[in-house]
Amino acid sequence: MASLPPELEKSIFELTAYSEPKVNKYLYRVLMLRGRETYNHEVWQDYPCDVFTRLKSIPPSVLRDSIRHLYLELMPIDMCRYLLSTCTAVEDLWINQADSSLLDLVAALPLRRLHxxxxxxxxxxxxxxxxxxxxxxxxxxxxxxxxxxxxxxxxxxxxxxxxxxxxxxxxxxxxxxxxxxxxxxxxxxxxxxxxxxxxxxxxxxxxxxxxxxxxxxxxxxxxxxxxxxxxxxxxxxxxxxxxxxxxxxxxxxxxxxxxxxxxxxxxxxxxxx
Structure with missing residues (x-):
């Protein structure tokens, strides 16, 4: 049986997930971001974390209701602030950012695990x-x-x-x-x-x-x-x-x-x- 190109399958799944609440809450459970200037981004390309513009194209409600595990390493502070203020159901956070302005956003999360x-x-x-x-x-x-x-x-x-x-x-x-x-x-x-x-x-x-x-x-x-x-x-x-x-x-x-x-x-x- 013929199959669709992976990129098209991915787009169809995402469109379905965004429009169907029973699906979209499972679309993005894990979000991992690492600074490209230091790490080989190819290792992480299977994560929903391409660029800030792509993240901001995802409805905030999807990020809020879906993300439970968030990894932020050497990312721009504006991106960190956006994600920490949007992904408000995160229970597991790995963060390596030297910026005290993030403290209140991190403290507001229902964290069980913190790195x-x-x-x-x-x-x-x-x-x-x-x-x-x-x-x-x-x-x-x-x-x-x-x-x-x-x-x-x-x-x-x-x-x-x-x-x-x-x-x-x-x-x-x-x-x-x-x-x-x-x-x-x-x-x-x-x-x-x-x-x-x-x-x-x-x-x-x-x-x-x-x-x-x-x-x-x-x-x-x-x-x-x-x-x-x-x-x-x-x-x-x-x-x-x-x-x-x-x-x-x-x-x-x-x-x-x-x-x-x-x-x-x-x-x-x-x-x-």
């Missing part, structure tokens, strides 16, 4: 406000690499996030926070240290080895291809959080040696090509 560096949003190296509404409903929080001026006392408020069950960070300078986080975050089930073996210092490994055997919730893993891993999770195909959950469950049940705390290589990443 960010709070300093970029709050624009301060002073005490970070983890009591801010931005964090009130979060269960999963990934903190990006901290700045050289890292002050541990600025981050102690992490223990007050009320619904936090999963926390990860990717800078060894954050490691001294781990014991207090594991002790004081009452609901915390997973604490992941994502590391780059090329940057791992002997003293860092020593700190990790002093923490991990005492608390089975602590996992050290190597993770690359963060964008693909986030995409995999957004599409319901598993991400590093799922890998960590399964790994911890096996430690607790003694299916594997509880003393093991390192997920080797890129086992933490489910690549979806």
């Amino acid at each position: 960010c560096h709070p300093v970029q949003l709050f624009s301060t190296q002073e005490q970070l406000d983890f009591g801010h509404p931005l964090f009130s409903n979060l269960t999963h929080l990934e903190l990006f690499v901290v700045l050289p001026e890292f002050n541990p006392s600025s981050w102690i408020g992490l223990t007050t996030i009320p619904h936090l069950t999963h926390l990860s960070f990717s800078d060894a300078v954050s490691l001294p926070l781990a014991p207090s986080l594991l002790q004081d975050c009452k609901l915390l089930r997973v604490l992941v240290f994502i590391f780059d073996p090329d940057w791992m210092e002997p003293e860092d490994a020593s700190v990790v080895s002093s923490i991990a055997p005492q608390d089975l919730r602590f996992v050290q893993m190597e993770c690359s291809a963060f964008g693909k891993d986030w995409r995999s999770g957004a599409l319901g195909r598993g991400d590093y959080w799922d890998r960590a959950d399964a790994f911890i469950a096996k430690r607790m049940s003694k299916e594997i040696d509880p003393a093991l705390y390192v997920l080797e290589g890129d086992q933490s990443v489910l690549i979806v090509d």
Whole structure:
């Protein structure tokens, strides 16, 4: 049976989705945008994220009712503002934008998962406000690499996030926070240290080895291809959080040696090509 050209099939589907409420809410569940000046856009061409003009051609109601997972990396601020103010049902946000004007827009979202560096949003190296509404409903929080001026006392408020069950960070300078986080975050089930073996210092490994055997919730893993891993999770195909959950469950049940705390290589990443 003859088939239509893919471009025509896509156009027909989109027109149908826009005109049929039962369909259009499933049209765009995941939206991923990465700056073209830094990344090879070809990798992401299967996402509904070509250019700003195309995004603005989509009825705002479709974006509002559809988008649940949003990824913004090195995008123009006007595009970020438009999407954050339009995609108001987003529950999972990955954002790497150093602009405090986005804070109120991010805080207004019904977020369950947030991947960010709070300093970029709050624009301060002073005490970070983890009591801010931005964090009130979060269960999963990934903190990006901290700045050289890292002050541990600025981050102690992490223990007050009320619904936090999963926390990860990717800078060894954050490691001294781990014991207090594991002790004081009452609901915390997973604490992941994502590391780059090329940057791992002997003293860092020593700190990790002093923490991990005492608390089975602590996992050290190597993770690359963060964008693909986030995409995999957004599409319901598993991400590093799922890998960590399964790994911890096996430690607790003694299916594997509880003393093991390192997920080797890129086992933490489910690549979806």
